Amino acid sequence: MSTSVIILAAGKGTRMRSSLPKVLQPLAGCPLLGHVIETAKKLDAKNIITIYGHGGDLVQQAFTHENVQWVEQTEQLGTGHAVKVTLPVLPKNGISLILSGDVPCITQETLEKLLNVSRETGIGLVTLTLPDATGYGRIVRENGKIQAIVEHKDASSEQHKIKEINTGIYCVSNAKLHEWLPRLSNNNAQGEYYLTDIVAMAIADGLEVASVEPLMPFEVEGVNDRLQLAALEREYQADQAKKLMQQGVHLIDPTRFDLRGSLKVGQDVRIDINVIIEGDCELGNNVEIGAGCIIKNTKIASGTKVQPYSVFDNAVVGEDAQIGPFARLRPGAKLAAEVHIGNFVEVKNSSIGLGSKANHFTYLGDAEVGAGSNIGAGTITCNYDGANKFKTIIGDNAFIGSNSSLVAPVHIANGATVGAGSTITQDVAENSLAVERSKQFAKENYQRPQKIKK
Numbered sequence: 001m002s003t004s005v006i007i008l009a010a011g012k013g014t015r016m017r018s019s020l021p022k023v024l025q026p027l028a029g030c031p032l033l034g035h036v037i038e039t040a041k042k043l044d045a046k047n048i049i050t051i052y053g054h055g056g057d058l059v060q061q062a063f064t065h066e067n068v069q070w071v072e073q074t075e076q077l078g079t080g081h082a083v084k085v086t087l088p089v090l091p092k093n094g095i096s097l098i099l100s101g102d103v104p105c106i107t108q109e110t111l112e113k114l115l116n117v118s119r120e121t122g123i124g125l126v127t128l129t130l131p132d133a134t135g136y137g138r139i140v141r142e143n144g145k146i147q148a149i150v151e152h153k154d155a156s157s158e159q160h161k162i163k164e165i166n167t168g169i170y171c172v173s174n175a176k177l178h179e180w181l182p183r184l185s186n187n188n189a190q191g192e193y194y195l196t197d198i199v200a201m202a203i204a205d206g207l208e209v210a211s212v213e214p215l216m217p218f219e220v221e222g223v224n225d226r227l228q229l230a231a232l233e234r235e236y237q238a239d240q241a242k243k244l245m246q247q248g249v250h251l252i253d254p255t256r257f258d259l260r261g262s263l264k265v266g267q268d269v270r271i272d273i274n275v276i277i278e279g280d281c282e283l284g285n286n287v288e289i290g291a292g293c294i295i296k297n298t299k300i301a302s303g304t305k306v307q308p309y310s311v312f313d314n315a316v317v318g319e320d321a322q323i324g325p326f327a328r329l330r331p332g333a334k335l336a337a338e339v340h341i342g343n344f345v346e347v348k349n350s351s352i353g354l355g356s357k358a359n360h361f362t363y364l365g366d367a368e369v370g371a372g373s374n375i376g377a378g379t380i381t382c383n384y385d386g387a388n389k390f391k392t393i394i395g396d397n398a399f400i401g402s403n404s405s406l407v408a409p410v411h412i413a414n415g416a417t418v419g420a421g422s423t424i425t426q427d428v429a430e431n432s433l434a435v436e437r438s439k440q441f442a443k444e445n446y447q448r449p450q451k452i453k454k
């Protein structure tokens with residue numbers, strides 16, 4: 001039986017007080033709706049149908065790379081109406097999971113459980129028992145069997161005592177959706193077409209309504225305002241931190257760790273506080289990340305130690321390297337094993353060979369550095385003439401004296417030495433010394449200028 005996924009995302013999200021549609025607000029660096037689409041993809045769904053309304057263009061633009069079918073709900077007449085607008089594109093057979101674009105943390109596991117029980121009955125719900133169920137639709141049971149969902153505003157005082165709530169996540173046979181949705185009415189306290197009314201229709205048809213509970217309660221938490229968004233972010237991060245620790249990562253403080261993407265780890269990785277990891281990253285065995293580092297789309301090989309406050313963006317770092325503190329590796333930085341990059345060193349689109357060092361205040365842009373070279377403090381590769389960029393090539397075992405400017409294109413050959421303070425504009429031959437610096441001027445008993453008396 002083929003599975004479709006229907007995602008409700010037409011709501012305005014007024015309480016976010018944002019110009020960005022609610023489902024585009026980020027959780028762990030990814031739009032709320034993006035999380036739901038990712039989970040839907042894991043379920044091998046035949047089609048993913050998203051119902052949009054407010055900010056529809058922006059929402060669609062954010063997911064042009066995804067294979068999603070978009071259906072517009074021009075007026076928000078209720079959750080039942082929202083699903084009804086998908087009927088023209090919804091297959092007649094198979095089964096549909098109905099999810100919410102603002103409930104981002106629902107897991108594949110819970111949805112698979114729901115699918116399994118619902119395939120038997122034709123309809124199933126994710127429900128949750130809460131200490132305070134105020135505001136939610138209540139699950140009405142008789143002899144343990146679900147009879148109906150009653151919205152808070154329509155519930156009797158007796159029903160208000162029910163603690164089991166409707167999470168808004170359903171699984172329903174498509175044939176039944178085609179049959180039931182056109183029959184919904186808006187004769188209720190909110191004057192809306194309630195999707196929840198299909199439960200009573202199922203009972204009337206003699207069906208049993210299945211239910212499952214989520215593994216973790218935060219899976220079904222919705223986001224309506226910034227407070228809920230921030231709270232959910234922490235729950236999501238706590239869960240990711242837990243999974244990493246279970247894989248053997250030593251997080252010094254899991255409450256001060258943020259992963260906005262995916263992280264592959266080796267053994268005995270240690271991560272100090274306030275580290276942010278974004279995109280797809282990989283840390284090898286025994287890698288240590290100091291406090292306050294930001295690491296994006298970067299691979300760091302085994303044994304490398306990163307000191308605090310270093311920033312990585314699309315970089316690759318070899319084994320047993322030493323980076324930071326305060327290092328900045330920009331896109332295209334490729335460091336071989338045992339490289340040292342020290343404080344206030346910026347590396348962009350450059351490769352640095354085995355064991356080479358740039359320990360202090362340096363810019364290496366569009367450079368190729370061989371193995372065993374030493375780049376002195378304050379060295380700058382002048383790679384840009386204001387219009388074009390050029391390469392600097394430094395061979396093996398070169399020594400660049402402090403405060404040198406290497407004006408590209410330029411080639412410093414193997415074993416060459418550049419004297420401190422030089423502005424190098426011509427190639428330097430193998431094993432030679434180049435110094436570009438005026439002779440030191442000296443004057444004895446020098447009188448400094450005096451202030452002019454007025």
Ligand code: UD1
Nearest residue numbers: 008009010011076077078079082100136137166167168194
């Ligand atoms: C709904 C359920 C309630 C459940 C609660 C869980 C109904 C009638 N009630 O209530 O039983 O406990 O969710 O959070 O379904 N949406 C549209 N178009 C619409 C209306 C809503 O796309 O016309 C979308 C919203 O953007 C949101 C979702 O549907 O993503 C839920 O809508 P919302 O108004 O928040 O439902 P509740 O009243 O909270």
Ligand code: CA
Nearest residue numbers: 078079190192
């Ligand atoms: Ca509502």
